[in-house]
Amino acid sequence: MPRPVGGQVSGGxxxxxxxxxxxxxxxxxxRLAMQLGQGATPFPSLSDLTARLSGQPVVVVLGPSFxxxxxxxxxxxxxxxxxxxxxxxxTTELTTELLQRALRAGVxxxxxxxxxSGQLAEAVARVAATxxxxxxxxxxxxxxxxxxxxxxxxxxxxxxxxxxxVIATNLAVVLAQRSERPVVLIDADLQFGxxxxxxxxxxxxxxxxxxxxxxxxxxxxxxxxxxxxxxxxLRVLPAPLEPAFADQIGATEMVRIVELLRQFCAxxxxxxxxxxxxxxxxxxxxxxxxxxxxxxxxxxxxxxxxGLQTLRLLNTPMEKVKLIxxxxxxxxxxxxxxxxxxxxxxAEALVPSDVVVPQAVNKGExxxxxxxxxxxxxxxxxxxDLFIPVEGKKKRR
Numbered sequence: 181m182p183r184p185v186g187g188q189v190s191g192g193x194x195x196x197x198x199x200x201x202x203x204x205x206x207x208x209x210x211r212l213a214m215q216l217g218q219g220a221t222p223f224p225s226l227s228d229l230t231a232r233l234s235g236q237p238v239v240v241v242l243g244p245s246f247x248x249x250x251x252x253x254x255x256x257x258x259x260x261x262x263x264x265x266x267x268x269x270x271t272t273e274l275t276t277e278l279l280q281r282a283l284r285a286g287v288x289x290x291x292x293x294x295x296x297s298g299q300l301a302e303a304v305a306r307v308a309a310t311x312x313x314x315x316x317x318x319x320x321x322x323x324x325x326x327x328x329x330x331x332x333x334x335x336x337x338x339x340x341x342x343x344x345x346v347i348a349t350n351l352a353v354v355l356a357q358r359s360e361r362p363v364v365l366i367d368a369d370l371q372f373g374x375x376x377x378x379x380x381x382x383x384x385x386x387x388x389x390x391x392x393x394x395x396x397x398x399x400x401x402x403x404x405x406x407x408x409x410x411x412x413x414l415r416v417l418p419a420p421l422e423p424a425f426a427d428q429i430g431a432t433e434m435v436r437i438v439e440l441l442r443q444f445c446a447x448x449x450x451x452x453x454x455x456x457x458x459x460x461x462x463x464x465x466x467x468x469x470x471x472x473x474x475x476x477x478x479x480x481x482x483x484x485x486x487g488l489q490t491l492r493l494l495n496t497p498m499e500k501v502k503l504i505x506x507x508x509x510x511x512x513x514x515x516x517x518x519x520x521x522x523x524x525x526x527a528e529a530l531v532p533s534d535v536v537v538p539q540a541v542n543k544g545e546x547x548x549x550x551x552x553x554x555x556x557x558x559x560x561x562x563x564x565d566l567f568i569p570v571e572g573k574k575k576r577r
Contacts, residue, residue, distance in 0.1 A: 197308040198236055202229055203243025212241055212270060215297045216304065226254050235264060237311035239304050242269040244293065247278055256285035260396045266307040270295055280428075284392045288385075306384050310404040330361070330442035331567065333449045334467040338487035340454040342475040343506040345369075346537055346547070347560070348451035349378050351471075353546045354564040356414035361446035364406060364415045368434060368463060369453040370426035373419025376407075380544025383407045383418040388425045390417065391433045402440050411549055415445075431462030438466055447567065456490060464496060469567075473504045474523075476514050485523055501525070504563070507533035509555075529563040532556060 199220045203209040209222040220241075223229045229240065246252055246269055259265055267287045271278060274292040282290050288307045291299065335348035348365065356363040366387070367373035376383050385405040393401060406415040417437070420426060441448045450467070452460050464470055470491075474484040484503075491501060503523065508516055508530035520526050532555040540547045548557045561570075 196236075197311055198238045199241070199304055199308075200229060200238060201241045201243065202226055202246075204245040205243065208243045208245075212243060212300070215295070215300055216241070217301075226258055230258060233262060233265070237264045237308065238266075239307045239311070240265060240267040241300070241304065242267055242287070244270060244272045247271050247273075249281075252281060252285050255287065259286035263396075263398075263401065264311055266311050268303045268307055270300070283388065286393055286396070288389075310385075312400060312404075330445040331447050331469070332438060332442055332463075332467045333447060333469045333471060333567070334452060334463050335450065335471045335473060336452050336460065336464065336487075337454045337473040338483035339475070339480050342454070342473045342480055343531065343537075344454065344473045345374055345378060345451050346541065347471065347473055347504060347506065347531065347563075348449055349375060350546050350548045350557070350560040351563055352414055352447070352449040353409070353412045353548055354560050355447045355449065355568060356409075356412045358564065358568045358570075359446040362415055362444060363413075363447045363449065364417060364441050364445050366417045366438070366441070366448065366450045367419035368450050368459060369419055370429055370459065371419075371423040371453070373451070375416060375451055376418040378541055378544060379409050379414075379416065379546065381407050381409065381416060381418065383416070386418045386420050386425075387429060387434075387437070388420045390437050391429050394433055394436060397437075397440060399440065399444055402437075403444070412546065417441075429459065431458040434459050435462050435466050438463065456487075461494065464491070468500060470496070470501045471504050471528075471563075472501055473506055474519070476505065476507050476519070478514075481514075481519055481522060488523060488525065498525075502528040502566070504529045504531065506531045509533055528566065529559055531559045531563075 199216055200223055201209045201212045201220055202223045202225065204224060213220040213222045242255060246255055255267060259267055268289040268291065269282050269287050270291050270293050272293050274290060279290050289303045291303060335344050337344040352363060352365040365375060367375035390397060390405050406417055408415055438448055450463055452463060472484060472487065474480050503525045505516060505519065505527045509532040516527065516530065534554055534556045536547055536551040536554045537556055540550050547554060548560050551557055
């Protein structure tokens with residue numbers, strides 16, 4: 181039986197993970213190994229390390245010599261072939277170009293030397309938490325008999341400030357509480373997504389990581405990129421941390437991610453930006469349901485009407501479009517019936533205006549959890565009834 185290839189870290193009942201350092205410079209790899217503490221094993225090359233791999237999870241700390249194209253390509257090939265191996269890089273000069281190349285190669289984190297020992301240990305622990313042994317039981321690639329692909333729900337609005345993200349977040353939380361299978365919320369507002377902030381999450385991975393690993397993305401890797409909202413069990417795939425990363429993500433990549441998620445999820449809820457682009461159109465086409473959110477003011481209604489016309493021109497089946505009127509109880513001299521007649525669509529849900537919404541958002545909490553008896557929470561429960569009905573419950577209007 182092969183010996184472990186390095187020092188080990190573990191947490192809870194997780195499998196032990198070996199830690200190694202790889203760099204062509206002996207002084208560099210020795211220094212990094214000393215920073216990581218007892219047992220971190222130095223290797224002069226990836227080929228020397230590969231010969232010792234046995235399926236045990238391994239965190240590889242790549243030294244500055246891997247900033248070169250040839251070396252980084254070799255690391256990419258190893259990471260693509262061995263799912264149980266994760267990597268971080270330490271470099272003498274951290275540039276945007278190197279960061280992008282490293283992330284695309286599958287490296288999880290890039291640190292600039294000289295690196296603090298605590299920071300290095302934290303980075304190693306984060307990567308270790310995402311790894312699983314190659315010999316572990318495979319993640320199921322299909323549902324059991326009687327189950328099918330998860331339902332995709334896209335929440336869209338044609339005007340910012342309509343409350344789209346609040347509705348997407350709270351609906352997803354309710355569905356996660358009711359469903360026996362996982363529910364995932366994707367923040368597809370790639371430039372200015374707020375889902376992580378609204379749920380007080382500190383994500384280690386975002387959509388960028390999923391896209392950079394798309395050629396080797398499987399169910400196990402996909403699940404490792406999701407962050408869990410502990411109060412509800414909802415899984416979240418956050419938006420990029422910087423707006424510049426949005427340019428790297430297209431409709432094809434987003435649809436591929438959704439297709440993979442719906443293989444093991446009951447529902448995939450998608451929050452989108454408040455405008456049409458290739459990504460939004462691709463997600464709408466992939467969706468089973470489109471929740472079109474409108475606020476109770478003339479500019480909102482005008483934009484929603486244009487949005488409905490656009491969807492019809494694109495041959496979007498109108499039966500999957502559901503109108504959601506937000507702040508429907510606002511005293512703004514707009515009647516719900518009048519709005520429905522103007523749009524030619526009946527509202528599926530009326531969400532009242534309530535001060536608990538901004539209060540919950542500012543605390544980073546879901547309204548349905550902190551104010552379950554509020555009108556907003558009850559409207560979210562009613563909306564969830566469209567997808568997972570509660571027996572014996574009468575529909576409110």
